[in-house]
Amino acid sequence: MIAAVLGATGFVGSAVTNELTKQGHTVMRVKAPRLVSTAVSVGKLLAQSHSMHAEIQALAESIAAADVVINAAGLATSGGQSSPELTGANALLAVLVARAVTVADVQRFIHVSSAAVQGPSTVLDESTDTTPFSAYSRSKALGEQGLTALASNTVILRATSVQGQNRPTTAALVRIASSPLSSVATPGTAPTPVSSISSLAAFVVHAATVQQQPVGIVLQPWEGVTVTSVLRAAGGRDPLRLPAGLCRLALRTGYAVSTLFGERLHGPIRRVELMWFGQRQEALWAARSGFVVRPCVELTLERARSHR
Template sequence: MSGLKETRNYLVLGGTGFVGSAVVAELQARGHSVVVLPAPRLASSAATARELLDEALAAPARASLAAALANVDVVINAAGLALPGAAASPALTGANALLPAVVASAARAAGTGRFIHLSSASVQGQRSSIDESGERAPFSAYSRSKALGEEALELLAPATADHLSLVTVRATSVQGADRATTQSLVAIARSPLASVASPGTAPTPVSSLAALAWFVAEVAQHAGEVPAVVLQPWEGLDVRGVLVAAGGRRPLSLPRGLCRAALAAGFAVSSRLLGERLHGSLRRVELMWFGQDQEPGWAQTVGLLPTPSAAQVLEQARRRAQGSLGA
């Protein structure tokens, strides 16, 4: 059960970051009072979800967070390290895996009604289609850290079922006009490297910050039960449409076999010689060429579909890049 009241108090952890600030703004625009709390810096060398959960329950930060969450009905964890190309480290595991477990256990102790953790669809790796299942196939240090966080919340869930609703929102490829990753996408889309695997009509999970913030706010104030894992809804773009919006021109169309062979070689070199340091960049190329489908989920079932704005965000980022270059 959710234990939620009609009138709620909201707290956003990491509310000054890229996603967190947008969620705070969305909630405030709806007339809600929102408390913003900085995330404690945590580190962990845990290799399993059970080890991680044991650390979370004994973490000194748990007691202080529980005190901060007193009288909070919904807590949203938007904190973490968004470093897809990073190597494995205690800091990465601490921010993306240990922190959500600590906050969730603190929320349980404080009597919070709903805890929303912002995860990433990257936990399902290179699957042809992402969904809301518990199946995970992380392929990099970053995606493994996010997957470990989800697994720890799964272990904690049975002990919280009496009054705390634990919800993981899997964000997709979120873009913002000023975000560095979006500007990098624009630079590629405007260059001779802009290309898709033929025929270029594959769906892609490229999405917008505004749509994610809207969806998180809807999940936060939803009066009924919410599944343990929900996927950010698709915004309707295909791989060619993304590059046209970001680059202002049609990309090259490459043979699919050639693209697959190039990616296989790149991932092999990254794994064997570079400690997976190229995995994040190669995954971005893979998404540019092949996209990734996603199954309709809970949002479609209950009609919580945001207004698509990913194409407009990419066009806005392109205009800003053109302006800065005088193009």
């Protein structure tokens, strides 16, 4: 199979490229254009993309020989404020690639999105429901909405809280897990969507190559870890257990303060929320399609801790 990968040199894209190569597929590394957009609605996003004929044609020509296109490009900043660059990279680019895929008549398009679009929902699932809570998650949600409005054969693949040995967010998790701040909400047995980059790459390639093509939204499956086991792997010791009510009060206060400062703290606060309460996942398509999860996140975190 020939796979065209946008963002092939990035954190997710490089792992996907390595997995494709390992499985014997040919990879075309496609440079993603740098885009800016001020769109705040699906209508404006689609209108902007519709007028970009030259960019769509250039992308179509670069992917024309591919059997599948995988968009792993984007800005993975979980904090900060909204910007034209963020919207361009995470929303406009997705729609632009989808239009190019149609022009090039490529039959399968995998867009790597983020489970952050469902924010603090009790359960992460494969529905179109989104509750974005930050500039980053809103930009990813807008991209999903744009792809859905195009009614194309795009597969929206939602990655969860992906960790890698050399990733800054993983280093931050290791620091917290190794400190007195390492804690979970009682009883500490909640499942967590913290996952490994190797497991995500395997799932992306599965979605790209499985005989029966997935449709709509698919969710990266759970790696079988809990809030306690993740912190134990990252910090080398069991976390402190805190009263759940106290944790919820602290989170409500934190989000309220962050809102006053333009949501600048929403990303870090959300990471604390995941550390304390975790989040369940209902990855139905992965189970139906026969995907076998490779649980690597604890080993990934242990290695990150040993190399700090």
